[in-house]
Amino acid sequence: MRQLSLTLSVIFLLAAQGFSVAADDTKPGQSAIAADRVTCSLQPKAVEPSDPSSTSAIPHVEKFVAKEHFKEDIASNAPVKISWLGATFAKRFANKIEDDAGGASLQSYDLSAASSDNEILAKLGQGHESRLADVWCALKQQPNGSSGSLEISSKPNVFYVRDTAGELGAVDVLWGGVGWEIGASPVSDKPRWQAGTRVFSR
Secondary structure, X not given: OOOOOEEEOOOOOOXXXXXXXXXXXXXXXXXXXOOOEEOOOOOOXXXXXXXXXXXXXXXXXXXXXHHHHOOOEOOOOOOOOEEEEOHHHHHHOOOOEEEOOOOOOEEEXXXXXXXXXXXXXXXXXXXXXXXXXXXXXXXXXXXXXXXXXOOOOOOXXXXXXXXOOOOEEEEXXXXXXXXXXXXXXXXXXXXXXXXXXXXEEO
């Protein structure tokens, strides 16, 4: 197994930013180094973009219904501009309902080398799993692809989330120019995530 080296990237989830996803298509690389944790709220508050990264909790919500949030819509009044939802994401995640999101903070890592999902998960350890509510929370901070904690270049943002069957999958998000592209794929041993891919965990 190739040794992973992860350059940890401080994330400001409260700062506006965007990122792209090529779900259903995987990309290489990741090694983990301790990263700063950042706040994300499903009820955004005005925050200074220069605020230092910090640990913050996602507020409690009773239920998070994925299909009520993840919809293709690039209208100017869309809560988050989404230009594409991959077939795998639709099949595995669109019908998911999550209970109370609880208090969670997110941490990000930029991969310094191409890596497989299993290599990344081994480096992340027990806190590797995110929730769809976390993904949505991050998207809400950068609904139009502005800069922020999510990468908005051609590099994807990856979250490891359990699907409706309870199986862990890779959800990747990437800014496609007019909206976010959101995909998903099974966890794999193939080094498909390229260097520069941004990985999020709790």
